[in-house]
Amino acid sequence: MSEPRPSAAEPTPRVVVPAGTTAGAAVREAGLPGKGPDAIVVVRDVDGRLRDLSWTPDADAQVEPVAADTDDGRSVIRHSAAHVLAQAVQQQFPEAKLGIGPPVRDGFYYDFDVDKPFTPEDLQALEKRMKQIIKGAQRFSRRKVESVEAAKEELAAEPYKLELVDLKSDVDTDEVMEVGGGELTVYDNLDPRSGEQVWGDLCRGPHVPTTKHIPAFKLTRVAAAYWRGDEKNSQLQRIYGTAWESQEAQDTYLERLAEAERRDHRKLGAELDLFSFPEEIGSGLPVFHPKGGIIRRELENYSRRRHEESGYEFVNTPHITKEQLFLTSGHLPYYADTMFPPLKFDEENYYLKAMNCPMHHLIFRSRGRSYRELPLRLFEFGTVYRYEKSGVVHGLTRVRGLTMDDSHIYCTKEQMPAELRSLLRFVLDLLADYGLSDFYLELSTKGDTGKFIGSDEEWAEATETLRQAAVDSGLELVPDPGGAAYYGPKISVQAKDAIGRSWQMSTIQVDFNHPKRFELAYTASDGSRQMPVVLHRALFGSIERFFGVLTEHYAGAFPAWLAPVQVVGIPIADEHAPHLADVAEKLRAAGIRVDVDTSDDRMQKKIRNHTTQKVPFMLLAGGKDVEAGAVSFRFRDGSQINGVPVDEAVRTVVEWVGRRENESPSAELVKVEN
Known part of the structure; x- marks a missing residue:
């Protein structure tokens, strides 16, 4: 996200x-x-x-x-706020040793080596001290350190900074080091009146002119972190914060953050009894409860139907394979760090499946193929297993066991442009059917590192074909240099949810390399053997992640066609329950998921309970309803339609669900004939 x-x-x-x-x-x-x-x-x-x-x-x-109100401007403000935080920490806790303090998306953090973890009270005290520093208008002053030896002498009390001095080069961006590639620099915080140094930090900058150019900030949380992201290194305390160009911008962000917290799929998953993560099974390995199982089944069933209509053929592959398959595909050693360790049987190494494509290639290769079969579209809900580090695992959106809606399309080069356009349209239309409709595209291309395989000419052709398909879609296209898979460029569909957050959804990749590695071939119209192009496509990314995204998009109030309980009958008194039981029978006969609440709770409590459980249709019945052969509709938003004949009520619900309406039903939207 x-x-x-x-x-x-x-x-x-x-x-x-x-x-x-x-x-x-x-x-x-x-x-x-x-x-x-x-x-x-x-x-x-x-x-x-x-x-x-x-x-x-x-x-x-x-x-x-x-x-200040640009991406780069905010980044500089946040970097400067990180320095103010570090200064405040060392003033408050003189024994604290400094790690690194980079800007990150929407904020900043700084790592510290301290004797005791920071408390919420510590954060409050640090915020107060930071405000004093900012009010003091200290000036950020860049100073070049003439030699490594001079830097080491100046930073003798900072062991982590000394390690950075020894590196003295740019490193992987994930580590976000503060040392420039060509020189060592320190930023001093200077007193505005005397010009004397108040505090300083090894850093490549740049910074705002003075601390007063940090208009709004807030410390948000504390977490444990390993030095340079390696669990073998020291564990540090990481303080996170946010900073913005104005208090108004920060308030807007914090409200968005609060809304995101209210929509957190992990919290909603527990409240709505959808899924859980039992410790006995392991981190990042979810189990879906009956209600969550219904939603997942509906997600998959509709996807299967659409794939069948679009000419896909369904396959199934095992969860484990010999090592050689991933050596042939090239996934080993490229992805060894994110694959579970091998299991040894009969002197051979076996791996849990981390991706489906090699097995699909074997299906293509299992017999001779003719050009008449192409494009051949193979599809599988294939469960794979990837070892994500503990600090990366996050609810359903980052798991270790995931089911990919994986497709591999085998086509000729001539078919590739049209197939990519059709594929992208299919992806966007299907995502829209689930209620996501605000998209932009990201084009991930080859980088300068040695991890990419294949010729420059093939990469150029694949990249241009993908780019043109993206342009033809009419959507905004954002470049992602170096973000391609090792075997080919890709398009990522980025979808915005109900509160404006962007999530990576579908990916489409062009691959000229796996066909060579697996010696894939088809017989062309002239009798010659030709090599197909492979298009890799995951539409949801994974069922688990898509489930989590939709939970947050709808804040748990799933559309009626996906809701685990679509209708609940609520009798005003016990004697009205048989009437609602008859209504429920008619709804079940039409394929609607319905319950009748015959608990001892009062009617108003029943309504509150089922509103909290986000049931889309509640049907109420009292004495007058029973006499008239009617029910009253009650909706999630509290609106109501009274005295609806039973047959009309059943028809209304069945048609609403059948249309797969993604809006939440209400008295304003639901049209009935009384």
């Missing part, structure tokens, strides 16, 4: 910084804002590098001013 991509402000005009002049002076001379949400906080030079406003070029330089 990711939060909404902030829309960029209007393009800021470029500014020339004369030699010997600070960027800040040039920005002020240009009349650009220095205060407020659109204040200029850094500039971007011609090489694309962000520079402090105190930067002074040796020759005239054209720069792009970067405002």
